[in-house]
Amino acid sequence: MEKEIKMPNPIDLSTHYLGLTLKNPLVPSASPLARDLKNLRQMEDAGAAAVVLHSLFEEQINAEAQRLDHYLTRGTHSYAEALTYFPTASDYRAGPEEYLEHLRKAKKTLDIPVIASLNGVSAGGWVSYAREIEQAGADALEINVYFVPTDPDLPGNAVEDMYAELVAQVARTVKIPVAVKLSPFFSSLPNLARRLGRVGARGLVLFNRFYQPDLDIEKLEVVPHLVLSNSDELRLPLRWIAILYGRVSADLALTTGVHTAPDAIKGLMAGAAVTMLTSELLQHGIPRLGEILRDLTQWLTDHEYESVSQMQGSMSQIKCPAPAAFERANYMKVLSDYQPEEHFAPA
Numbered sequence: 001m002e003k004e005i006k007m008p009n010p011i012d013l014s015t016h017y018l019g020l021t022l023k024n025p026l027v028p029s030a031s032p033l034a035r036d037l038k039n040l041r042q043m044e045d046a047g048a049a050a051v052v053l054h055s056l057f058e059e060q061i062n063a064e065a066q067r068l069d070h071y072l073t074r075g076t077h078s079y080a081e082a083l084t085y086f087p088t089a090s091d092y093r094a095g096p097e098e099y100l101e102h103l104r105k106a107k108k109t110l111d112i113p114v115i116a117s118l119n120g121v122s123a124g125g126w127v128s129y130a131r132e133i134e135q136a137g138a139d140a141l142e143i144n145v146y147f148v149p150t151d152p153d154l155p156g157n158a159v160e161d162m163y164a165e166l167v168a169q170v171a172r173t174v175k176i177p178v179a180v181k182l183s184p185f186f187s188s189l190p191n192l193a194r195r196l197g198r199v200g201a202r203g204l205v206l207f208n209r210f211y212q213p214d215l216d217i218e219k220l221e222v223v224p225h226l227v228l229s230n231s232d233e234l235r236l237p238l239r240w241i242a243i244l245y246g247r248v249s250a251d252l253a254l255t256t257g258v259h260t261a262p263d264a265i266k267g268l269m270a271g272a273a274v275t276m277l278t279s280e281l282l283q284h285g286i287p288r289l290g291e292i293l294r295d296l297t298q299w300l301t302d303h304e305y306e307s308v309s310q311m312q313g314s315m316s317q318i319k320c321p322a323p324a325a326f327e328r329a330n331y332m333k334v335l336s337d338y339q340p341e342e343h344f345a346p347a
Contacts, residue, residue, distance in 0.1 A: 011300045012307035015049075017251050017273040018140045018177035018203045020113050022049035025268055025308055026293055028286075029205075029255050029276035030055050030117040030142065039286060040106055046290040050113040052276070053106065055144055056099045056129075058120025096129065103136045113139035115179070118170075121147040126166070127173045134174045143170055144181040144208060160192050164199050171200025179203030179253065184236055190244060197249040204244070205253040205276070206237040228279035233257035238270050245271025245316035261295030268308060269315035 013024040027050045033039045034054040043051055106114045116138040118126055126143070133141055145166065149159050163180075171178045180201045186192050193204055209229065213222045234257030241252050254267035255276035267275040280288055305311055313319060 009306065011297055011305065012309070013297065013300075015273050015308050015312070017050075017253065018115075018179055020050065020139060020177070022113070022274065024049045024293060024296075025272070025274045026264065026289060026296070027052065027115075027253070027274045027276045028281060028289065029278045030119075030144065031278040031282065033278070033281060033286070035102070037102075037105055037109055040110060042286045043281075043289065044110050044112050046287055047293040048112060048289060049274070050115060050139070051106070051110070052115045052142055053099075053103060053117055055117040055119035056096065058118070058126065096132075100132060100136045103133065103138055107137040115140045115142050117142045117144055119144040119146055121145060121162075121166075127169050130170050130174050130178075134176050138176060140177045140179060140202075141170070141174060142179045142181055142203075142205060143167070144205075146208060156187050160186065160195070163192065164195055167196050167201050168199040177202035179205055179251075181205040181208045181255075183208045184240065189240060190247060193244050193248045193250070201250050203251040203253055203273075204248070205255055206240055206244075207256055209233075209256055228282060229256050229259075230279075231257055231259045231263055234263050234266065238266055241267065241272050242270040242316045242320070245313045246318045261292050261299055264292065264296055265299060265311075266315075268312050271313040271316040273312070 015022050015025045017025075017027075024047065026048060028034070028043050028048050030052045032054055033043075034051060040051055103114065103116055114137070116133045116136075118130065118133070118141065120126060120143075130141055130143075143166070145163055147159070147162070163182075167178065167180055178201055180196055180203070182189075182193075182196075182204060184207045196204065213224060215221075216223050234254075237254045237256055241254055244252060251273040252271055253274045253276055254270070254272040255278075258264055258267065258275045258277040259280040264275040264277075277289070277292075280292075300308070300311075
């Protein structure tokens with residue numbers, strides 16, 4: 001009698017993010033790629049569990065933008081480069097109505113969840129527009145608070161109050177889940193993260209990449225400079241997700257630095273519910289997402305994991321046998337143990 005060969009059970013790749021059950025933890029983040037329905041369909045075909053649409057900017061929906069433009073440009077005409085600091089209304093690819101229509105089409109086209117994105121710094125038109133985004137069919141809303149405090153008289157707690165009030169207002173306005181994309185530049189990120197969860201954030205996306213301007217020393221101009229991420233940038237969000245996991249009520253999404261299956265695995269082990277990627281798709285094409293998903297599945301199989309949830313948070317600070325690895329003790333150890341490489345061959 002032949003011995004029955006048992007086939008291994010398929011790996012359960014599903015994860016839960018913002019109250020949504022996703023088929024796997026790979027989600028393309030907000031980018032220009034999402035402006036094209038063909039790209040969105042290709043992302044779904046490649047295995048994306050959800051998509052985040054490109055951002056709609058506050059300046060596109062807030063009537064106050066006209067007054068802002070006046071104050072930003074007044075008196076700058078004598079300096080030609082000064083007018084290039086901020087985009088004019090004509091620079092935006094689509095206005096609010098076009099964004100809503102694109103969202104509706106995306107919902108009709110895709111079977112996976114569609115997460116809309118708002119980018120700005122004040123409640124203003126956001127609150128009413130968040131409601132319109134909900135009515136257009138978005139499954140969730142990601143608010144990207146892109147704010148660089150430059151006023152020396154503005155205290156840090158005032159900045160945090162602004163974030164909390166903005167999130168609270170938007171969360172009260174809509175019934176769909178709200179995620180907040182944050183920067184790492186806060187004096188006590190865990191405290192702010194917990195506070196945002198308490199005022200209504202269902203998810204925290206770590207981290208927003210602030211695009212740093214460059215200086216043209218010949219033209220004496222400040223110029224925009226975009227550099228795509230690489231895997232080395234994973235370590236900053238990885239550390240903070242590992243610290244926050246289990247300590248805040250919001251789901252955690254890791255973005256910045258996800259380029260390979262090992263990058264995604266590290267994010268999940270730290271405690272992320274999903275890992276988001278864009279730079280890798282911009283550099284190598286949308287089908288690259290399918291390759292990462294296959295590599296992720298193969299790694300889980302080879303290491304005898306039954307599900308993504310089995311490893312989620314397994315290397316977080318609260319579950320790590322050496323939690324000090326995420327704190328100052330590890331910083332001291334790294335510096336004390338460092339040995340410079342030998343760059344010269346022996347004589």
